[in-house]
Amino acid sequence: MEKKAKDLSTEERIKAAARTLFTRKGYAATRTRDIAKEAGINLALLNYYYRSKEKLFDLVILENFGQFVEGVRAIMNEQTTSLEEKIEGLVNLYIGKLLANPDLPLFILNEMRSNPKTLKSKGLTKDMLRNSHFMKQLTEELILRRKLSVNPIHFVMNTLAMTVFPFAAAPLLKEVSGMSEEVFVALMEERRKLIPVWIKKIMQP
Amino acid sequence: MEKKAKDLSTEERIKAAARTLFTRKGYAATRTRDIAKEAGINLALLNYYYRSKEKLFDLVILENFGQFVEGVRAIMNEQTTSLEEKIEGLVNLYIGKLLANPDLPLFILNEMRSNPKTLKSKGLTKDMLRNSHFMKQLTEELILRRKLSVNPIHFVMNTLAMTVFPFAAAPLLKEVSGMSEEVFVALMEERRKLIPVWIKKIMQP
DNA sequence: AAATTATTTAATCAAGTGATTAATATTTCC
DNA sequence: GGAAATATTAATCACTTGATTAAATAATTT
Incomplete structure (x- = not known):
């Protein structure tokens, strides 16, 4: 046909x-x-x-998990970009993805809660985080250079939290703050630049 | 009986x-x-x-929304505490709540997505955020004292994101990082102190 | 002790749901 | 042009689900 x-x-x-x-x-x-x-x-x-x-x-x-992780491995393992550039890339990747598909975060979080092994069987590999160049750079930066005794995972959580959570919680945030969809989208666009700056700041000793 | x-x-x-x-x-x-x-x-x-x-x-x-907002109004409108103390109170309140009931965040986020007006009809009032003493202090601090041109709502999002998101995403975070429940709980306990410090840092000009 | 109220149960029901099927229509192939 | 393959449909089915009910039991009240 x-x-x-x-x-x-x-x-x-x-x-x-x-x-x-x-x-x-x-x-x-x-x-x-x-x-x-x-x-x-x-x-x-x-x-x-x-x-x-x-x-x-x-x-x-x-398809949803494929879309969720698409592009992550490349950013996390690019050998020529700095830690900062990787964070910028990741934040921009996700803000773009989630502006286009705001229902995706809750779907992923729900499915991971129902079936925690789903992501592993749907394309997640160790080099997306644990064995990534990103993680190597992050650990070096925090432990070796800045002598922070804080677990690097906190910064991974914070990066994902500040990027993904507003989309998952958009109805809640709009309700408690009274902002419109237009204002919300504008704030998300601002966060493309702001989140990497904030992550840089909280990594300071 | x-x-x-x-x-x-x-x-x-x-x-x-x-x-x-x-x-x-x-x-x-x-x-x-x-x-x-x-x-x-x-x-x-x-x-x-x-x-x-x-x-x-x-x-x-x-009951779930009642539990979700319980204690928030008091913290947000305490007239004698500083902005920093309010943030510490809110973070500690939520980390305690969510360690005890890790399924609650996703339930709230899902219900808010299905029925955005639910929170309004279940106890949310304007003085929990918009008309709160907290919001007054935050706006004063950012706009008047530090002359930041960043919307204060970003910091509300970040505070909630860093506090709530790890619980909503716990299965995902455990899967991508390989950490155990014990390590996860330990990290959440660390965040009681860390999150207010991070929020303080990102509010610096 | 008897009457009344509350609680509990097994059986049943109507409506909805995911899946199946025979028949028909359309498209493709020889 | 006819056969074969693919696509589509209305009707139907078996099972599940939320709700109901008559009857029995337990607890309370008079």
């Missing part, structure tokens, strides 16, 4: 609909009839193409 | 079971039969005491 220009195939439309709804609402709260309606197809086609709701969900996990 | 010493009533046991499962798994993924089994009761009692699954869930939301 020749696909129409600019249009997805039925198979792709089902997967896109599934991804949207599973990411936003989770597995249990998403009905197969919801997916069919979102995709604009008959329900039987979901089973025709994907065999079951669960197999479709497995695909969505694969 | 006289309740046995040290034992909850049937009604309380049902609510405790519901809270455990709803907080961990969410509304849709929790079956009423699951709750009945967890509470050790016949399923009909759930409807006898609470009328429906949804009403029971509403109670759990009320």
